[in-house]
Amino acid sequence: MxxxxxxxxxxxxxxxxxxxxxxxxxxxxxxxxxxxxxxxxxxxxxxxxxxxxxxxxxxxxxxxxxxxxxxxxxxxxxxxxxxxxxxxxxxxxxxxxxxxxxxxxxxxxxxxxxxxxxxxxxxxxTAPNTRTPEQVLLDERLIGQSAVMVQLKTTILKLARSQAPVFLSGASGTGKEVVARLIHDLSPRREHSFVPVNCGAIPSELMESEFFGHKKGSFTGAVTDKQGLFQQANGGTLFLDEVADLPLAMQVKLLRAIQEKSVRAIGDTKEVAVDIRILSATHKDLAQLVQVGAFRQDLYYRINVIELSLPALHARQEDIPALAQHFLALIAKEWQLESLFTLTPAAYQRLRQHEFAGNVRELRNILERAITLAEDSEIDVSHLGLSTPVAPERNNTADMTEATEATETARSVPFEEPVLAVTGKHAVSAAVNLHPYRTNSQPYPSAISSLAHPPLHAPASEASYNDDDAASESASSTTELPQKGLEAYLQEQEKRLIITALKQTDWNKTQAAELLGTTFRSLRYRMKKLNIDDGRYDD
The missing domain is CATH 3.40.50.2300 (Response regulator)
Incomplete structure (x- = not known):
């Protein structure tokens, strides 16, 4: 027709x-x-x-x-x-x-x-009694059927039909990039590229080249022509993540490119038309940055034509069981584990009581830690590593029934290919609340015990540690805090211990895990977290 x-x-x-x-x-x-x-x-x-x-x-x-x-x-x-x-x-x-x-x-x-x-x-x-491919994709990517999620899915479908710039707001870990990719995949631009860029990760001196490209010989080091992000996204969608981190000088150039729908590479004499849709996001208060002059007001109005606020996890607690099951399957797939882990009803209830300051990303991190610490395929409250909530625990029969049903469902449903949920592209693992290698009450193996608690600063003399009072006085006067922060310092010491154990066992991970007093699965998790490959370290 x-x-x-x-x-x-x-x-x-x-x-x-x-x-x-x-x-x-x-x-x-x-x-x-x-x-x-x-x-x-x-x-x-x-x-x-x-x-x-x-x-x-x-x-x-x-x-x-x-x-x-x-x-x-x-x-x-x-x-x-x-x-x-x-x-x-x-x-x-x-x-x-x-x-x-x-x-x-x-x-x-x-x-x-x-x-x-x-x-x-x-x-x-509008066809009756049919679920469109778009609706199926939404349910696969966005886990949960709470009221706020149903409304979010409806809004995403509407935004996908438009070409208007969309600004995604929400706390860290709410899944802004996942939603941005969904808007693209549901739009008429789905056949073209979705180009995400973290604006805070690009050095300011390279921003113009990254966004608009450059010609060979235009500056020192430009040995070939380079296509910019705008050209890469031509016909598709450009996602500006952490757009609040753009320096003011770049904001001016970005504004012009958006208005004119054309860009000029560094060293080029002509502008090239580009057809892109701009999606942007930040966890910062962009309106407040405009008020203090840290973000251009005209650019703010260009990228914030439609604002979509993503809900925090505490606003959709009823989705936690479904999200937990999804992440357990996803982690088992990524870690190549043979069994599918499940949560006990008490663990489900404890998760629903948690505040989740890190939102969906934090939920995944907690489950990664729980899988590492669990002795078998069942995860209990003790494996979650969460502190006791301040408010008294709810004695809600309906919650316990739902958690029990979720557990039975997870046990009965065969393993399927896991899909993405509302989370960022990368889920950074949370630190385990226990000491990295003290998984039981046994003392550290003698072979590495000398490295277990290295001093923050070398003592002036060994005699200063022979007496408790002297050690205390010496520590207060000479101890220096680590320059990169406590977390980076502890991770470095953890990495040293693991490499030491691997060297002593000729890189046999099973023997190294025994030497460290932990499990093979836990060791493999920590090696991945600390970027320790199967190579050899000479230093």
Whole structure:
């Protein structure tokens, strides 16, 4: 069936150009020159998409956007050069996308193709008693059916149809990159690249080259041409993670690239058009940074057309059992463990009482630690390593019943390929609350006991440690705190102990684990955490 479109503009020549372009694409179109005429067409017919100018003789195209946005017909707007504020207002009202005058036909064709994909997706969603591939993907990627998660999934589907910039806000560990990738994978841009970039990880002097690329010989070290992130994301989505960390100088250049939809590589003489959608995120209060002058207000308005706030884990506690089962399966898969771990009802209840300051990422870290410490495939409260909650424990029969059912389900369901949940791309393991190698009450093996508790600072003389008072006085006067912090210092000592044990056993991990008084699984986990490979260390 031939697609149909409604074109609304008071410039006759421009309407003819758009009509000819649509006809060549196999699309039948009606043309309206006024707002009133467009409304008459919409009363009599339904269209696959609508393209309207924002300035019409008898009103504003924004009125048409408001009227159509409630339906499933995507509407795009045509804006005059320099009318970016109006375009942003249209996107906030529900416009699908916008195109600038003077009209560039390649850009118009791309917009029309995307609009038709959105229209086809909206038609599929209205089919009765069917779950679309988009809905299946949402349930696979976003674990949980709490009220806030159902609302989040609905919002993501709507945002995926739009081309508007989206700003993802939320605490660390809520899964901003996972949601950004979902928006891309559900959008008409899914066939092109999703390019994530951590703005805080790029040195300021390399930012322009990373974002826009450079030509060979443009500066010292530029031995070849390099394609920038904007060019890599052409046709797809560019995800700016931790966008608040961009220096002010780069914010100006980024703003221009977003407004003009074109970039110029360092050392090049011409600009290259790019068609990208911008998604951005940060755990910081971007509005507050604007107030203190640390972030440009104009850039803030460009990237924050639509804000999506991600819920913290404590706001959806009923999803914890499903998330826990998912992560247990995922960890077992990644660590190549033979058995599938399960949680006892008491462990489920304790997890639901935890505050989870680190959100979903913290939940995964806790389960990684629990698997490491568990003696068998069942994880109990003691393996979670959580402190006793301040508030008295709830004696909720319904909670215990649900936890018991979750445990039985995990035991009965066969192992399947795990999928992503709402978490960041990488889950950094939390430190074990016990001493790294004191997994039982036995003393340290004598072979490495001398390294177990190295002093923070070498004593002035060995005699100063022969008397407790003298040692105390010496420590208070000479001890220095580690320059890189306590956590980095302890990890370095932990790494030294493991390498020492591995050397003494000729890198036999089973024997090294026995020497350290821990399990093989725990040793392998710590080697992965500390980036100790199976090579050899000579120092």
């Amino acid at each position: 031939t697609a149909t479109a409604l074109v609304v503009d008071d410039e006759v020549d421009l309407c003819r150009l758009m009509q000819i372009t649509l006809t060549k694409m196999g699309i039948k179109s009606d043309v309206a020159y006024t707002l009133t005429q467009a409304r008459e067409y919409l009363e009599d017919k339904s269209y696959d998409f609508c393209l309207t100018d924002l300035k019409l003789p008898d009103g504003s195209g924004l009125e048409l956007v408001q009227q159509i946005s409630g339906s499933r017909t995507p509407v795009a707007v045509i804006t005059a050069h320099g009318s970016m504020d109006l375009a942003i207002e249209a996107l906030k009202l529900g416009a699908f996308d916008f195109v600038n005058k003077p009209l560039e036909l390649p850009r118009l064709r791309q917009l029309v193709e995307n609009a038709l994909k959105v229209a086809a997706q909206a038609t599929a969603e």
